[in-house]
Amino acid sequence: MNPSTFKEKLSGRFGWKLGKAKQNSDRLYLNPEPEIFENLVEAIFEDHDGRLATISCVDEENQFRLLYHFVFDGEGFITTVKLPVERDENPSTESIANLIPGAEWIEREIMEMFGIDFQNNPAKKRLLKADSLGDKDFPYRKDFDVENLEEN
Amino acid sequence: MNWKSWGISKSPWLYHVNTGSCNNCDIEIVDCLTPKFDVERFGGKLVGSPRHADVLMVTGPMTRKSKPRFERILEASAKPFIVAAVGTCACSKGMFHDAYNCIGPVRKVTEALDEEIMVLNIPGCPPRPEAIIDGLVTGLNQLKEVKL
Amino acid sequence: MATTIPIGPYHPLQEEPEHYLLTVEEEEVIDVDVQIGYNHRGIEKLSEKKTFNQVPFLVERVCGICSHSHPYAYCLAVEDCGDIEVPERAKYIRTLIGELERIHSHLLWAGLAGHFIGYDTVFMWAWKYREDVLDLLELLTGNRNAYAMMKPGGVQREIKREDLEGARPKLETLREKSEMLYNAILDDPVLKARLEGVGVLPREDARAFGALGPTSRASGLPADVRADFPYGVYDELDWKVITREDGDTLARVEVRLLETLESIKMTEQIIDEIPDEGSIDSEPENVPAGEGIGNYEAPRGECFHYVQSDGSNRPVRHKIRAPTFMNFPTYKSTCKGETVADATIILASVDPCYSCTERAISLKNNEDVDLLELSQQKTADLKQEYGVDKSPLEEVLDE
Structure with missing residues (x-):
């Protein structure tokens, strides 16, 4: 299996909703419609044995974009599924930690650092962030004010 | 030299505190204890509790989360003790000088708590075991002139 | 009856700080919580x-x-x-x-x-x-x-x-x-x-x-x-x-x-x-x-x-x-x-490395020997020990 055959397999199931894709010999970037996102992740993890490497969050000023990186160990390529998250008062999306237990810590880190709420994450507790930073301080956001941070 | 500083300089018991370092200085400190460098020759020994310690070996640029814990360690340590800031991060924050989560260096925290605490700086990224031993010996020799 | 044992963040076991909460029933661990x-x-x-x-x-x-x-x-x-x-x-x-x-x-x-x-x-x-x-x-x-x-x-x-x-x-x-x-x-x-x-x-x-x-x-x-x-x-x-x-x-x-x-x-x-x-x-x-x-x-x-x-x-x-x-x-x-x-x-046993999961100052010692010089000397000694002819330091000195 390589990125193009894998993409064909997925578009056979999801059709046009798979969205625009970008690929080269060992990378595949997918921009699916948000409505099929959960089914797509389930298909990659359960049916095609993709291993969730990590989730990257990118702050694009007007919205957030979550990048779910799946590695196919035996096949030697990486698929990235992109999911935009609206940047409003309380940005949120659905958790995948109940499907992939390894995602729990990754989502908790993003919750603290970017303030994106992962609904139904099984352990919504603080993991990394210092006790002296408030619940509304999100250090990895681009507009986080580093200069005027209290020194304690 | 009074008997307290004499005691410390003869067999400094070390307690290792990592305040957010990258592990490099920490493994070099542990390296000092293993056969090749062997600080037990000088009576130095790694202990498991700050209450037994004479020298606190502090590494790292002091992250926000570890600062309150470090202050509690300073309070818990049996006095008199000295603090050795091992590595450039602990001495001056080094390459993390503008990181949002690093509020060190070590001297700033100890001075805010008690100006009397003696801080030894051992720079290097990471300092070689030889440098750590050299720094310790230099510091302990100076102790002989200080009244604790 | 379940008891909770807090370990850390500073403890003698590992070099790095991390906080474990072990919930135990007699000798048996029934739950672990970790703070990093x-x-x-x-x-x-x-x-x-x-x-x-x-x-x-x-x-x-x-x-x-x-x-x-x-x-x-x-x-x-x-x-x-x-x-x-x-x-x-x-x-x-x-x-x-x-x-x-x-x-x-x-x-x-x-x-x-x-x-x-x-x-x-x-x-x-x-x-x-x-x-x-x-x-x-x-x-x-x-x-x-x-x-x-x-x-x-x-x-x-x-x-x-x-x-x-x-x-x-x-x-x-x-x-x-x-x-x-x-x-x-x-x-x-x-x-x-x-x-x-x-x-x-x-x-x-x-x-x-x-x-x-x-x-x-x-x-x-x-x-x-x-x-x-x-x-x-x-x-x-x-x-x-x-x-x-x-x-x-x-x-x-x-x-x-x-x-x-x-x-x-x-x-x-x-x-x-x-x-x-x-x-x-x-x-x-x-x-x-x-x-x-x-x-x-x-x-x-x-x-x-x-x-x-x-x-x-x-x-x-x-x-x-x-x-x-x-x-x-x-x-x-x-x-x-x-x-x-x-x-x-x-x-x-997973070989945890928490700092993952998250230049030089010249120093004089008592005898006024530069520590930097000493460390360069050590590298030079190593090279000689390994049978390598000239160390970079010697080359620089030769020039």
């Missing part, structure tokens, strides 16, 4: 302020034990983003340092594991033999840790043929000692009793948690980035992926010790095959707008870096995922039902 973040320095945020060529020095400080892995993964990501070619000779040098680092890291872990179960002889032995690898790294790169060899498009420094030949005898003794250590550990009935069948991570749990590196290979998953995504020169070397089916702590020890021997074998092949001529740096001009992913097999498992560029000279986003971040949550599967005494070695 004492080592969180905000490197991903800091990285956005640095230029592409400065970032390797920063990510080298993600973790001092894997100080070649993170820069390597970052460089692979930048090279993926900009389609940058790497010269053949640079690839050999990169792989050589990477394998030496793996030997030093696995020996380090073997020693600490012995320390965790109260077997300090193993600790002292393993760390004594590890010094040989650090000497080799100092000979080849000039530094014991933090080698500063990586840059996007190549490597920073040359390695000379004499230095490489000087490394051979040391590798031979290292192999003897590692074999001795392997036999000593696996023959020991006490160690076997402490490790066998303890902290079993079943294959399906390893997959669900996304376990990596030796942790997953000890549970029978043959995933190894070196074989699956052959970066560097791994596809030209003769080596094999070590796996074990048992998934217990003993299997994880065995995988690491056998990998040490594989790495020594690979290092010798690299010394044989490395071309003597050729450029070491393709000197890329700039990184175009786009995104790139780099994954690298660090001693603890896959390092994963994602870099996004907008065409300027700084990354817009640099995501770092260290192997322990995926390996450590497996404690939920391995610790439950074990005893408190075993919990320490189980928690340590």
Whole structure:
């Protein structure tokens, strides 16, 4: 299996909703419609044995974009599924930690650092962030004010 | 030299505190204890509790989360003790000088708590075991002139 | 009745601060909760302020034990983003340092594991033999840790043929000692009793948690980035992926010790095959707008870096995922039902590295000898000991 055959397999199931894709010999970037996102992740993890490497969050000023990186160990390529998250008062999306237990810590880190709420994450507790930073301080956001941070 | 500083300089018991370092200085400190460098020759020994310690070996640029814990360690340590800031991060924050989560260096925290605490700086990224031993010996020799 | 035992954040077991809450019923562990973040320095945020060529020095400080892995993964990501070619000779040098680092890291872990179960002889032995690898790294790169060899498009420094030949005898003794250590550990009935069948991570749990590196290979998953995504020169070397089916702590020890021997074998092949001529740096001009992913097999498992560029000279986003971040949550599967005494070695058996999961000042000593000079002198002595004719210091002095 390589990125193009894998993409064909997925578009056979999801059709046009798979969205625009970008690929080269060992990378595949997918921009699916948000409505099929959960089914797509389930298909990659359960049916095609993709291993969730990590989730990257990118702050694009007007919205957030979550990048779910799946590695196919035996096949030697990486698929990235992109999911935009609206940047409003309380940005949120659905958790995948109940499907992939390894995602729990990754989502908790993003919750603290970017303030994106992962609904139904099984352990919504603080993991990394210092006790002296408030619940509304999100250090990895681009507009986080580093200069005027209290020194304690 | 009074008997307290004499005691410390003869067999400094070390307690290792990592305040957010990258592990490099920490493994070099542990390296000092293993056969090749062997600080037990000088009576130095790694202990498991700050209450037994004479020298606190502090590494790292002091992250926000570890600062309150470090202050509690300073309070818990049996006095008199000295603090050795091992590595450039602990001495001056080094390459993390503008990181949002690093509020060190070590001297700033100890001075805010008690100006009397003696801080030894051992720079290097990471300092070689030889440098750590050299720094310790230099510091302990100076102790002989200080009244604790 | 359930009792909660707090351990940490500062405790004598490990060098790094982390806070465990063990919920126990008599001797049996029924739940574990972990608090991390004492080592969180905000490197991903800091990285956005640095230029592409400065970032390797920063990510080298993600973790001092894997100080070649993170820069390597970052460089692979930048090279993926900009389609940058790497010269053949640079690839050999990169792989050589990477394998030496793996030997030093696995020996380090073997020693600490012995320390965790109260077997300090193993600790002292393993760390004594590890010094040989650090000497080799100092000979080849000039530094014991933090080698500063990586840059996007190549490597920073040359390695000379004499230095490489000087490394051979040391590798031979290292192999003897590692074999001795392997036999000593696996023959020991006490160690076997402490490790066998303890902290079993079943294959399906390893997959669900996304376990990596030796942790997953000890549970029978043959995933190894070196074989699956052959970066560097791994596809030209003769080596094999070590796996074990048992998934217990003993299997994880065995995988690491056998990998040490594989790495020594690979290092010798690299010394044989490395071309003597050729450029070491393709000197890329700039990184175009786009995104790139780099994954690298660090001693603890896959390092994963994602870099996004907008065409300027700084990354817009640099995501770092260290192997322990995926390996450590497996404690939920391995610790439950074990005893408190075993919990320490189980928690340590994934080789946790928390600083992952998150220049020089001239110093005078009493006799007014510059410490910097002393350390240069030591490197020079090492070179002479290894039969390398002239050290760089002597060359500079000659000029």
